Amino acid sequence: MLPFVLFPSMGEYPVYNDAVYDGLAAPDARSRAYDAALRAAAPGRVVLDVGTGRDALWAVAAARAGARHVYAIEAAPAAAAAARAAVDLSGFSRQITVLEGWASHQVLPVRAEVCVSEIVGNIASSEGAIPILNDCRQRLCTPGCVWIPFRARTMIAAVDVGTPSLDPSCRLLMDRVIAAAGGASGLRLCLGGPAWSALVSSPAVVESDVFDSRVLPPISDMSVEVELVAGKATGLLLWTRVAVASSGREVDTLDGGTRAWAPVYLPAPLAGRVRVGFSRRTSDDGVHPDYLLTVDGVTVWRSPHHVSSSSRTP
Structure with a gap:
């Protein structure tokens, strides 16, 4: 065996390290699927990225796909600071606003038309995706918002x-x-x-x-x-x-x-x-x-x- x-x-838990983030940044079937979904949904729309992480991966991908604006939320202060640096390095700082803190504490100037997140855990619901995204659905997103992931x-x-x-x-x-x-x-x-x-x-x-x-x-x-x-x-x-x-x-x-x-x-x-x-x-x-x-x-x-x-x- x-x-x-x-x-x-x-x-x-708030214990992410660079090795974990490096794994999340690796090009794989997951990243290709997220990129394809954002290329289809983001152009011309306001995008909300919940849990953007160290590299602001999907915020940058949404901006690259032509999003009108991206609001990227990150609860961990160190990761939020790193996300701002990643956004600056990407050249999309005018298109992306990084918001530090829990999504439940945020107020957006306009409602998002696309919501992308990767708060999916090793057990799918373990990172709290359901209450977090349900709150976003009620307060921060339009009625016809496109959700990535779908299921x-x-x-x-x-x-x-x-x-x-x-x-x-x-x-x-x-x-x-x-x-x-x-x-x-x-x-x-x-x-x-x-x-x-x-x-x-x-x-x-x-x-x-x-x-x-x-x-x-x-x-x-x-x-x-x-x-x-x-x-x-x-x-x-x-x-x-x-x-x-x-x-x-x-x-x-x-x-x-x-x-x-x-x-x-x-x-x-x-x-x-x-x-x-x-x-x-x-x-x-x-x-x-x-x-x-x-x-x-x-x-x-x-x-x-x-x-x-x-x-x-x-």
Whole structure:
């Protein structure tokens, strides 16, 4: 069996480093899909970029595609400063305004006609895309706004990965994630290695959230139960598939076409026909979801976004 390693899921927490941003900036199937969607939607329109990041990737791409103006929002102060520098370097500083802070705190002079974001997590909803984008839809965007991405899904399957080890180079990053979460309870660990080769069941969909002005906005809290028929498995794998536009191929975490997302692994030995329950509930910060997974009615994984003072134990 090929060796697998574990490393912490980072997108939900303010612990991004240059290595993460370098991965996001890499040319891949995801970046090509975003570029194509912006070339189709942005010309002549006002664009909102939510979570623009260190390189203001999609803000610059929208300006290059001919957007009338781009408002690029970034919550992390250091990333916002780097985004301003990237915009200046791009030559589009007159077309792009970088706004520092949470999207919920922003007011735009005009409503956006296109909203682009990449606040899609390793579990699709984990970075708080649903409440954040629903708020943008209500306050910052036009009724007919074009949404990029169009849909984000989370898949689940049983896998056999043996006994994966913690990537030793990630220990410092692990400490930063634990500090940001307030504890290690329900820590989300991603699987490094050829995860597609470890599947021992067909995949099922546990999240499917459509961002489209023609339909009702997705709801934050939900539960679903799916059936998996597995060979001998060491655990379950959750991963993201993103339809950047309403037509065209999905970008799949497992197909090797992007480094933007990684599959989340949880050990839960199982075999045969099992019922897996997946639920998400918005945490007390009003943005990020907490997750619960059951197998045949028994809780196997409880993963809050952060450990609150009221729930923390020795």
